[in-house]
Amino acid sequence: MMFLHPWLLSLAGLAAAVVAFYLLRGKPARVQVPALFLWEAGWQQSPTRRFLGKLRHPLSLLLQLIILAVLVLAAAMPERSSRSKSDVVLVLDHRALRGVFATGGETVPEEARKTAESFINHAGEGGEVAVVAAGRSPILVSPFSSSPLLLKERLQALPAGEETGEAETSLTFAKKLAEARDGARVVWIGTEKPADDTVEWAPVTTQKISAQMETFAVRENPAEPGSVRVFYRARNTSPETQTIPYRIERNGVLMDAGNLEIQPGGFVERSFLTRRGARDGQADFFSMKLEGDGVLPDTAYAVLPPVEKIRTLLVSKGNRFLEAALKATPWVEFELLEPSAWRPEFGQSFDVVIADNLPEGLRQSVTAGKPALIFEEGAHDRAFIDWQNERHPVMRNVDLFGLALPNTMNEKTEEETAPLARAGEQVLISARTHEGTRHIMVGFLPQEGDWPLREDFPVFVANALAWLGQRPGDGYELYRTGDVVEAEGPVYFWNGTDEEEKIAEIGAVVLSRAGFYRIEAGGVDRWLAANIFDEQKPSITDEPVANPAKRSGWPWWRWLAILAIALLAAEWILFRRRITE
């Protein structure tokens, strides 16, 4: 055993003062008797009684000395000497736990924070504590400090987060931090046990079962103007079959509600068509919430930006397939122009230009400085598309595998060019962004194959125009919590119910919470929806977990102080209490 304040042990010398006070004439209780002479026999028989009488009672003195000893020990703060390292790095699971209730009745973040505070209370007892929050990336809440006050302040200032991601990154960071302190302990405070055995675990348990939204998306239906398709997928992560109530709202108005019966570990995937709810020029806000008794609440958000028509100029000798595809896209206004009638000033009043198999010089004139979709015929032999870029928004819902194409051209793959479709090593479709201007090059003429007869041709055209026209909120404007976006102006957060909250002025913004984000840029609002949608959020289980690493939050000195208080009370009851008759 070691003492954190050994010099305080010198206070044991106060024992002499305690004994001296006993020997000094105190003010004894006055007891009147009718005949003192009858008592004389008592102290005459025992001469030591007068001395013992001065000591009031030996047990009282003994108790007082024990109390003093216990208080001195408590003040010196004893610690186990076997504990070689008292520095601790606390890693709080700061991922998507907001609103989840722990076993203690508090939310998981609150419970985790309390657990962290119990460790922090040991700061200043010979060790220091550092706090790391594990979000998508590690957040150093506080470096090593021995000040519980400072550590708690930093902990309280940690904003609520709903980020997702691997905890390993944060644990690695914490372990490096611990290594700097010659092997300080690393304690993980979270709902699941860390895989790394060198990390201690202070578990936070939850009572409710878990179900989570994995996908929630709203898309315009190209086949019908004003129509939108809602798609969602919810998963049951608990070990039992669950009937989970859900409700879908559009612009705060209930649109659909019901129950999802999901098998253990399984999911439910549905989609349905509905109409836009907002007027022209306004965005539609959709939210889907899983709720109900015993179910952890989980809400997904999707935003459909206002309809902004893209003015398109089709420079073509005549292509009815392209014209049909453009007509099928409700947010496209297009005009057809004969190549011979082209004047450079025509392009100024259009957002996107489509150059359909134009001669080289004219094509360059048409597409100069304008977003353009360029179709050009090549001289290669027949080719079959065997790869397409699934991740690129232009290729969303487009399936070109097995497409047979005559007269293809190998598009150049420059540094700023992303290949979208290949036939072997030959790039047939590519997307390029050069000095802020986007181009999509298609190295074949669709009408020479059967692609225009397939249903994904108008989808490709619509995707291409949306990407070229940088139409906001379409597909690639869906974000996950923890993502970072570049904001051109002030950023506002809205959870769908409360007041809008300004979270940043300009620059890189972390989307730490699930909900809607509005970015003001040049008088135009840009809307984002951020969702958790990630299996890497902490697993939340109602199974009881072991508590191997949780240590008592009470140091020895507190127990000693309580013992001193108890002894003091006993001494008072036995020797000091005055009974009023």
Place this chain on the structure above:
Amino acid sequence: MRTSRGNETAAATLEGVLDSAFLRRLERLAVASPRHRVDGLFQGGRRARRLGTSLEFADFREYSAGDEPRLVDWGLFGRTEKLFIRRYENEEDLLVHVFVDGSRSMTWNPGGKTPTKWAFAVQAAAALTYIALTGMDRVRLAVHDGERVQTSPPLHGRKRFSDALHFLRGIHAGREGGTLGNALRRYCEEQSGRGVVFIFSDFLEPDFCAGALSALAHLHEVCAVRVIHPWEQSPQAAPYCLLEDVESGHTQRTAIDQAAIAAYQHAFEDHRKKLREHCSARGIRLVETVCGEPLESLFFMDLRRGRVLR
């Protein structure tokens, strides 16, 4: 009632204790006749030392000039030819002295739950006075208030009971300055005429007033009623205290532990034994009672068993 000086009056102690039902029961009792003939003032029920005119024949005496001719026994004259007159017993009242100790040890009251010895003694004295007055005896009340002895005028007749109560109510006990022994001795010297003396006291003096009791017993028939407080028999422990003698004010620091209590109880019993032996040797009837017990127990059991009342 305790006054601002710490003295205790008897007024409060008499309230509600001697109710009419209890007094009616007391009328069945009487002070036992003394072993000696009485020297009374009024006609009473006790055999007087002087012969008188009762119907009970005493003896004969030769006639002398001036005797009442009606008292000449003519039958005896016929047999002896000498004039004798018949003499008869005289019945006079008995003088009952009721002496109450009102010293500080009597008014001492640890805890306050049990009535003081003084309160109990005053109630008992009042009851005894009633018994004596209803038995055609004369009563003289005397109270040692701690400083001096206050006495009442002789009371005779039941109607004077209210005077007795008035006298008792006016006493402020618990004063300083005197001892019971001196008070008894002085009272013994001042009083003339033999009678029966009842002393209500705790006799908590080192010599238990032995000299005064002897002097009283020499002149009177004495009945000592010793009033004991329950605390005196079973004192409570106190770890470190200042013992103070309520009579003398002397103090002593000590610890009242079990050993001290045992020693005290031994001393208390020894004191009690010596008092009992002293009384027995001098024909003093000693009755002990514990304050707080019903007065019925004292009068209808203890005093009757001690042949003090009949």
